[in-house]
Amino acid sequence: MLTTGAAVNWAGNIRYGAARVHRPGSVGELRRIVASADRVRALGTGHSFNPIADTSGDLVRLDGLPREVDIDPRAMTATVGAGMRYAEVAERLQVAGYALANLASLPHISVAGACATGTHGSGETQRGLAAAVAGLETVGPEGDLTVLTRADDPERLNGSVVGLGALGIVTSVTLDIEPAYEIAQRVYTGFPLDRLGADFDAVASAAYSVSVFTDWRGEAMVWLKRRTGGPEDGGSGGAAPEEWLGARLAAGPQHPVPGMPPAYCTDQSGTPGPWHERLPHFRPAFTPSKGAELQSELLLPRGAAAEAFAALRELGELMAPVLQVSEIRTVAGDDQWLSPAQGRDSVALHFTWSQDTPAVLSAVAAMEERLMPLGARPHWGKLTTTAPEEITARYEHAAAFRALLAESDPAGKFRNPYVDALFPPL
Ligand SMILES: Cc1cc2nc3c(=O)[nH]c(=O)nc-3n(C[C@H](O)[C@H](O)[C@H](O)COP(=O)(O)OP(=O)(O)OC[C@H]3O[C@@H](n4cnc5c(N)ncnc54)[C@H](O)[C@@H]3O)c2cc1C
Known part of the structure; x- marks a missing residue:
């Protein structure tokens, strides 16, 4: 479904410059949108305070995709729709007797959007929300669907989860779960x-x-x-x-x-x-x-x-x-x-x-x-006055991420000015 009208973020300080905003009802429809787009980005629930989600081309919201929570009790994981809010995922896990290790200060945010920006809660033993991700399903630049798991390629997964939305449109996220507490x-x-x-x-x-x-x-x-x-x-x-x-x-x-x-x-x-x-x-x-x-x-x-x-x-x-x-x-x-x-x-x-x-x-x-x-x-989703090159200099894997961007999206379909400033095309 194509929606019209300007999209703004939750705080109202960013008006997205996308020419079109889509709300696909199936992964197939999403794949067709991505395949035919020149520039495309996913929008989660828009709780970021900077233009990280913006694009001049097509913006896709995933909250129209089926809201599935598929629990695997043996692997102790749940595969959930990427555009689902933590509130709904958590409620459904709790009903089934399961839990996530941690949550952010608010449950209103989407799973993929939160993980893409390194969102975290608090706790001496608690890592950011992205650390709970055991797998991702992603639509790539040609509309291709790829599955990446911790078991098959842990290093690439570590490079992809906090991906700033630049590695493709994530359609489902597999999360580590534990018994409800x-x-x-x-x-x-x-x-x-x-x-x-x-x-x-x-x-x-x-x-x-x-x-x-x-x-x-x-x-x-x-x-x-x-x-x-x-x-x-x-x-x-x-x-x-x-x-x-x-x-x-x-x-x-x-x-x-x-x-x-x-x-x-x-x-x-x-x-x-x-x-x-x-x-x-x-x-x-x-x-x-x-x-x-x-x-x-x-x-x-x-x-x-x-x-x-x-x-x-x-x-x-x-x-x-x-x-x-x-x-x-x-x-x-x-x-x-x-x-x-x-x-x-x-x-x-x-x-x-x-x-x-x-x-x-x-x-x-x-x-x-x-x-x-x-x-x-x-924080990737909030305001800063620090120069992009000074930020990336603080990450030992910045060069590897830049290479991963070039390999996954050679034509830069998922890039935007926010990403270009941090990780210029090779
Ligand atoms: C009131 C409030 C409280 C907050 N509390 C916390 C907190 O406790 N801890 C914390 O760390 N942060 C916090 N934040 C920041 C927030 O968690 C991040 O901005 C987070 O990215 C918001 O998720 P979202 O779904 O709104 O993402 P969006 O802002 O919509 O998007 C963020 C990025 O994710 C990408 N993205 C979204 N969906 C997908 C997808 N399916 N595939 C690929 N990329 C995708 C977008 O392209 C964009 O680059 C808070 C923000 C607000 C407004």
């Missing part, structure tokens, strides 16, 4: 920022998944998502002390963004519940985060955390006019070539900004001037 979430407020650097290891390892929210000027709020029966709660479900590391158990439910309704967020009462109803901060039926916002994020080597926190506290006043909230998470290192956590355990420093693009970019530039020298890598 429960999470209990609690929130502590009033965490003193003075303690953050010294106590960060204790904070980050206090639960299966931990998020710290702050504006870098006042105090911090810590969201602890404990896996019940896990080592950090001694198997008890996690009795919560009223006071913890100088912070207090929150008096009631919280939202990460000041002034937003806590009812939009997942349960924080400490009552154990299904993994997918606790790991994301935001419930699928509501707007995640604020909506009127821009975002940027840097992933740094874990050892640089304290130095980065000190720099950000110095920038607190400068960022204040445009910063809504900042989130600190940890991500375990992985092997995906373009994962911002490739080869190193990382601390992820996220910024939810206001929608004043010029003022936000000026704040991002000031922040990146301090943090890029610490070895930071920007």
Whole structure:
């Protein structure tokens, strides 16, 4: 199906320049669209904040393809439609008694779009979402259909999952699964920022998944998502002390963004519940985060955390006019070539900004001037002011990815200006 009208991203700051937007109802229809296109890209749910998904030619949305979740209990994998949102995949896995290891802060995003940009959740032992990918089915430039699996070609898979949408249109993704489990979430407020650097290891390892929210000027709020029966709660479900590391158990439910309704967020009462109803901060039926916002994020080597926190506290006043909230998470290192956590355990420093693009970019530039020298890598789906060649210089597999692009798409059908700037055609 061909849809008309300009497509914009979720935040409304990017108007895609595609001549046509398609919503194919079958893989066969998608293959024909790709085969006859000069330039073509997939659009997931449009939650990226930059023109990564854009094309001057044909944009294809995959949410019209059959929404299949095919569970293989022997392999402990589920093969899911690439355009499906994590919310629906998670719900269907849970009903069948299975789970994913982790989720991002929101379940609204598509599986392929999230993996293509290196999207991550939080947790000392938790890698980015792309690390759970055991296989991909992709439509190539001639409309050809290829299947790539971890078992058959692990190195090529590591190069392809965080593919920035430039290696073809992914039609299905095979994900590692595990038996369903429960999470209990609690929130502590009033965490003193003075303690953050010294106590960060204790904070980050206090639960299966931990998020710290702050504006870098006042105090911090810590969201602890404990896996019940896990080592950090001694198997008890996690009795919560009223006071913890100088912070207090929150008096009631919280939202990460000041002034937003806590009812939009997942349960924080400490009552154990299904993994997918606790790991994301935001419930699928509501707007995640604020909506009127821009975002940027840097992933740094874990050892640089304290130095980065000190720099950000110095920038607190400068960022204040445009910063809504900042989130600190940890991500375990992985092997995906373009994962911002490739080869190193990382601390992820996220910024939810206001929608004043010029003022936000000026704040991002000031922040990146301090943090890029610490070895930071920007999130592929968010805003950055760092030059493309400086970004790719931070990836040991950048040259291999460039070669993979040239081999998989010799005519550059899936390229766009965002990709060209990072990985110029060979
Ligand atoms: C409110 C909010 C909260 C967020 N929270 C987090 C978070 O917790 N952690 C985090 O890391 N990020 C987070 N993000 C960023 C978000 O996860 C990424 O921008 C992600 O790419 C969004 O997925 P999408 O489906 O919207 O992708 P899109 O923005 O639609 O596309 C992203 C890229 O994926 C490609 N793509 C999409 N589908 C396919 C396909 N089928 N085949 C090939 N390529 C494809 C596109 O071409 C494009 O290059 C958040 C964003 C928002 C708006």
